[in-house]
Amino acid sequence: xxxxxxxxxxxxxxxxxxxxxxxxxxxxxxxxxxxxxxxxxxxxxxxxxxxxxxxxxxxxxxxxxxxxxxxxxxxxxxxxxxxxxxxxxxxxxxxxxxxxxxxxxxxxxxxxxxxxxxxxxxxxxxxxxxxxxxxxxxxxxxxxxxxxxxxxxxxxxxxxxxxxxxxxxxxxxxxxxxxxxxxxxxxxxxxxxxxx
Amino acid sequence: xxxxxxxxxxxxxxxxxxxxxxxxxxxxxxxxxxxxxxxxxxxxxxxxxxxxxxxxxxxxxxxxxxxxxxxxxxxxxxxxxxxxxxxxxxxxxxxxxxxxxxxxxxxxxxxxxxxxxxxxxxxxxxxxxxxxxxxxxxxxxxxxxxxxxxxxxxxxxxxxxxxxxxxxxxxxxxxxxxxxxxxxxxxxxxxxxxxxxxxxxxxxxxxxxxxxxxxxxxxxxxxxxxxxxxxxxxxxxxxxxxxxxxxxxxxxxxxxxxxxxxxxxxxxxxxxxxxxxxxxxxxxxxxxxxxxxxxxxxxxxxxxxxxxxxxxxxxxxxxxxxxxxxxxxxxxxxxxxxxxxxxxxxxxxxxxxxxxxxxxxxxxxxxxxxxxxxxxxxxxxxxxxxxxxxxxxxxxxxxxxxxxxxxxxxxxxxxxxxxxxxxxxxxxxxxxxxxxxxxxxxxxxxxxxxxxxxxxxxxxxxxxxxxxxxxxxxxx
Ligand code: SF4
Numbered sequence: 125x126x127x128x129x130x131x132x133x134x135x136x137x138x139x140x141x142x143x144x145x146x147x148x149x150x151x152x153x154x155x156x157x158x159x160x161x162x163x164x165x166x167x168x169x170x171x172x173x174x175x176x177x178x179x180x181x182x183x184x185x186x187x188x189x190x191x192x193x194x195x196x197x198x199x200x201x202x203x204x205x206x207x208x209x210x211x212x213x214x215x216x217x218x219x220x221x222x223x224x225x226x227x228x229x230x231x232x233x234x235x236x237x238x239x240x241x242x243x244x245x246x247x248x249x250x251x252x253x254x255x256x257x258x259x260x261x262x263x264x265x266x267x268x269x270x271x272x273x274x275x276x277x278x279x280x281x282x283x284x285x286x287x288x289x290x291x292x293x294x295x296x297x298x299x300x301x302x303x304x305x306x307x308x309x310x311x312x313x314x315x316x317x318x319x320x
Numbered sequence: 321x322x323x324x325x326x327x328x329x330x331x332x333x334x335x336x337x338x339x340x341x342x343x344x345x346x347x348x349x350x351x352x353x354x355x356x357x358x359x360x361x362x363x364x365x366x367x368x369x370x371x372x373x374x375x376x377x378x379x380x381x382x383x384x385x386x387x388x389x390x391x392x393x394x395x396x397x398x399x400x401x402x403x404x405x406x407x408x409x410x411x412x413x414x415x416x417x418x419x420x421x422x423x424x425x426x427x428x429x430x431x432x433x434x435x436x437x438x439x440x441x442x443x444x445x446x447x448x449x450x451x452x453x454x455x456x457x458x459x460x461x462x463x464x465x466x467x468x469x470x471x472x473x474x475x476x477x478x479x480x481x482x483x484x485x486x487x488x489x490x491x492x493x494x495x496x497x498x499x500x501x502x503x504x505x506x507x508x509x510x511x512x513x514x515x516x517x518x519x520x521x522x523x524x525x526x527x528x529x530x531x532x533x534x535x536x537x538x539x540x541x542x543x544x545x546x547x548x549x550x551x552x553x554x555x556x557x558x559x560x561x562x563x564x565x566x567x568x569x570x571x572x573x574x575x576x577x578x579x580x581x582x583x584x585x586x587x588x589x590x591x592x593x594x595x596x597x598x599x600x601x602x603x604x605x606x607x608x609x610x611x612x613x614x615x616x617x618x619x620x621x622x623x624x625x626x627x628x629x630x631x632x633x634x635x636x637x638x639x640x641x642x643x644x645x646x647x648x649x650x651x652x653x654x655x656x657x658x659x660x661x662x663x664x665x666x667x668x669x670x671x672x673x674x675x676x677x678x679x680x681x682x683x684x685x686x687x688x689x690x691x692x693x694x695x696x697x698x699x700x701x702x703x704x705x706x707x708x709x710x711x712x713x714x715x716x717x718x719x720x721x722x723x724x725x726x727x728x729x730x731x732x733x734x735x736x737x738x739x740x741x742x743x744x745x746x747x748x749x750x751x752x753x754x755x756x757x758x759x760x761x762x763x764x765x766x767x768x769x770x771x772x773x774x775x776x777x778x779x780x781x782x783x784x785x786x787x788x789x790x791x792x793x794x795x796x
Contacts, residue, residue, distance in 0.1 A: 141642050142521065142621060146761045151740045155386065155406035157360035157413050169763060192642065194522045197555070198761060199740075200457035201358065202473030223491075223526065223557050224457065228473040278489070280344055291475070292371070295483045298338050298346055302374075302485055305337045305348050313589060315582035316350060318377065318445055320575045 125233045127288035131214045131258045135188035135251040136177055139244070143191055144198030145225070149207040162203055163210030178211070188256055190247055191218040195236075196225025205232040215258045217265060219244055230281045231291065235260055243273045260285060324596035326493050327562050328528045331468040331593065335451050337485055347488045350450035351467075352480050353436045354381040354423065356414040357742070358455025362478035363417040375484045376422035380445050383411050383428045384435045385456075386743040389705050389732035392429050399429060407743065421481070434708020434734040437461040437675035441545060442708055444574025448563035448590040453480055457552045458675050458758060464545035465571065466563035466593060468528070471552065491557055492602040494527035498535035500609035505792040507685060508543030509677055509756065509775035511535065512550040513615040517625030519605055524556030527603065530595065531561050535609035541570040542681040549676045550758050553622035562594045614791050616662055617760045617773040619650035624760070626662060628778065628790045634658035653762055654770050655750070662788050665772070669753035670695070670702035670729070670783040671765070672776055674739035677756035678707030682776040683715045687723040689780035689794055695728040696786025702729040703745065705737040729783060741766040754782035 153165035170176050177183050189208065195218040196204055205228040208216070216229065217237040226236040237258065239247070243265070247256060250267045257266045260282065265273045284291065309316060325333070338346040352375075359381070366373070373379060386407040394400055402408040411428065418425035426432050432439065436454055440446035440462055448466035453459060457471035476486060496515055515531075516523075529551050536547065544561045551559025568587055571577045578586040613627035624647070626633070635647035635658065651658065656665070672678070672686050683706060695702050704724045706712035712734055715721055721731045738745040739757040741764065747753040749768025756779050757764075760771040772788060781789040 141646060144761050146759075146763055150763055150767075151742045154357050154742060155404070155410060157409055158364070159361050169767070194525070194555070197521065198457070198759065200455065200459075200471035200473055202455075202475060205473070220522070220525065222555070224471060224473065228475065231473065231475040278344070279342055280340065280487075291487065292369070292479050292482050295346065295479065295485060295487065298483075298485075301338045301346070302348070302483060306375075306484075309348070313585075315578035315586045316447070316450065318351075318576040319579050319582070 125288040125290060128214055128233055128235055128285045129260050131187050133188060133255055134183055134186035135190050135217070135247065135256040136183045136186050137248040137251040138177060138189055138191050139248050141192030142194045142197055145196060145201050145204040146198055148196065148204040149201065153207070154201060154203055159206045161210065162207040163212070166207035166211040185212045187212060188215045188217065188258060189213050190244060190251055191216060192244070193219045195221050197222040200224045202228045202232070205229050205234055209234055217244065217247060230285060233285065233288065235285055237265060237275045239265065239273050239275055246271060324599035326595045326599045326601060327466070327530055327560050327593055328468065328491070328493050331449055331451065332490055334449070344487055344489050346485050347451060349453050349480050349484055349486060350378060351440070351446060351452040352379040353440055353452065353454035353459070354379060354477070355385055355436050355454070355456065356383040356410040357385040358474050359417065359477055360410055360413040361474045362481060363413070365478040366481060371482045373421040373423060373481045378484065379423045379481070380440070381414055381418040381423050382426040382433060382436050382439050383414055385736045385740070386410060387428050387735040388744050389703070389735045389737045392733060431709045431713065434711065435675045435678065435736055437549065438678060438707030438711065441465055441541070442574070442710055444571050444577030447571065447577065448567060449593050453486065458549050460551040460556070460559045461545050461549040461675055463548035463551060463559035464561055465541060465567050466561060466590065468558055468560065470558040491528040492526050494524055494529045494556065494603040494605070495601040496529050496531050496605050496607065497533040498531065498607045498609050499533040500535055501538070502535055502609045502612055505614050505777065505795055506612050507775040507777060508539050508546040510612055510615045512547045513617065513625045513773060514612045515607060516550060516553045516622050517615070518607060519554050521553060521621050521623040522555040524551065524554040527556050528558045528560060529554065529556040530601070531559060536561060537564070540681055541567060542679040545679065546676055550622070553758060563590045614775065614778050616778065616788055618654065618656060618662065619647060620653055620760055620762050621646070621650065622758070622760060622773065624650060628662055628788060630662055632656045632658050632660040632662065663790060664787065665752065666698060666787045667752045667754045667772065667782050668698060668700045669747050669751055670699060670779050671738040671753055671755040671757065672779050673703070673705030673707070673737050674757035675707065676758040677776045678705060678711065680711050680714050682756065683711065683720050686776040686780040687720040689777050689791060690727045690729070690784060691723050693727055693784045695783045698786040699783055702783050703732050703738065704729050705732040706734050708734050727783070738765050740764060741769070754779045754788060
């Protein structure tokens with residue numbers, strides 16, 4: 125996973141609320157067996173409009189996406205995060221996310237920044253014409269106009285993103301603890317194993 | 321004295337392998353359900369890193385999302401080829417990956433095949449008090465038998481395959497209590513649609529919802545699975561219903577359920593899981609069952625619910641300006657005018673199926689309405705898709721298939737079907753579908769398709785009249 129620290133550049137002033145994963149990547153794009161190339165399907169229904177933001181000269185390839193409440197709601201498909209990543213997005217900024225989406229984003233090296241609606245409104249305004257700066261180390265989003273918004277992030281997620289860490293290798297360090305749990309479970313509740 | 325705990329807290333505590341310095345915990349996963357769509361990249365990841373599946377015995381794979389629901393075998397019993405190349409590739413990948421990693425696999429043509437969330441409880445693979453994950457957000461379904469079950473993404477599928485654990489933050493708890501008795505024609509689906517309308521599509525975000533109260537207790541296991549299935553539509557990661565005698569009676573004797581002395585030990589344990597008196601939830605919503613009517617959605621968010629006797633709302637009637645904008649967009653997509661009576665909305669397509677409503681009780685409810693009647697002429701496409709091969713066989717033994725086909729509905733092979741537009745079952749652009757599935761999102765049933773979520777009995781009623789209909793009017 126590519127480490128993520130400072131991301132600066134154009135931010136797509138998208139702003140919509142309740143953007144579900146069917147909008148981010150329609151179901152027919154799920155019929156793949158690899159992760160690559162999914163950016164072509166990102167926001168497909170919106171990009172059918174030739175004047176859409178995503179393909180405009182200003183925002184094509186922009187690394188930041190600004191959205192409204194409950195971004196990534198709907199299905200658990202991780203393809204949504206792959207599609208955003210493949211489209212070139214490293215940071216999403218929104219007032220809230222679906223739980224599953226924000227987890228999937230981090231696992232795929234995308235930072236989900238949570239900021240209040242007022243900050244979003246201001247960033248939308250700036251983003252229309254100017255770049256936005258995201259600093260994960262210092263947990264800030266800034267602009268060249270003295271705007272400075274701090275955000276919270278779970279320290280573990282932060283470390284994973286900063287170091288580009290793969291979660292499975294981290295968990296494998298707990299192998300002994302998992303083994304001990306399994307042993308105790310077999311002793312305490314042997315019926316938990318599938319009977320047949 | 322230990323602190324009184326909720327059902328959720330008890331299951332969580334029993335699964336903590338390790339606690340990290342922050343609140344994050346490494347949680348043991350008791351059951352992992354795998355289907356063909358969200359697993360190929362996970363197996364590819366294992367292969368690339370040379371990892372094995374830690375607990376193949378706790379893993380069950382079954383194809384469901386993009387299997388066609390038309391005949392799968394030819395006259396001489398050979399597998400028919402799958403027309404869509406990408407679907408065929410995903411199905412072939414699962415068929416190859418499962419045995420390669422020693423995972424239990426139910427083939428697309430096996431009698432037990434079905435939608436993964438129907439198969440889990442039906443096989444007794446899903447049990448109360450277990451943690452269950454699957455790469456599909458409606459995994460919440462298994463909460464209906466008292467399992468902590470939730471959807472995960474493909475990276476997490478790979479993580480569970482490799483380690484049988486997940487790193488999770490504890491959720492907040494929310495109680496949705498439905499007290500009293502529901503009226504005639506009101507089903508579990510209407511209860512959960514009504515709840516979603518009340519709490520909103522983000523009402524449960526960050527929470528696990530426990531459904532309690534006499535109206536929930538009165539539900540069969542099938543009904544409870546329907547309710548918990550749609551916990552995610554209210555924004556929650558999972559739903560839970562405390563296991564009780566109804567649950568135990570349902571599970572007893574199922575293939576993977578505990579047997580003999582183990583069964584008694586299991587029941588004793590399951591009984592200990594109920595929320596303790598005095599335990600508190602972070603949030604409680606109380607609903608009067610008498611307020612719940614047969615319900616229907618008008619928009620493109622599952623919170624857009626009205627009673628069937630209601631009208632299409634005016635976007636201006638919402639207080640929140642962003643909801644006003646969303647409602648206006650929804651209505652444009654749905655081709656509906658504010659003020660239209662829901663009962664005047666014609667439908668051209670009927671879908672009875674999905675992990676929300678494809679169990680035997682659902683099919684019985686639909687058949688009871690449609691028996692001796694015929695679908696309306698304006699209904700072009702009406703399909704009934706049982707949730708599993710075993711449901712299908714049971715329905716056929718009861719003669720339900722004949723009731724449907726005599727009425728002009730199609731009787732299909734089990735699978736996800738028109739719940740999502742991934743397989744050949746799709747709703748044409750601009751057309752409406754009265755659907756027993758769980759999502760009415762833009763494009764969910766096909767590009768441009770307009771979905772109205774309803775109960776099985778309501779879908780059957782709509783098939784008969786060709787428009788959204790109050791099923792109570794068709795009940796003798
Ligand atoms: S029926 Fe629909 S919701 Fe259920 S598992 Fe299949 S696609 Fe997911």
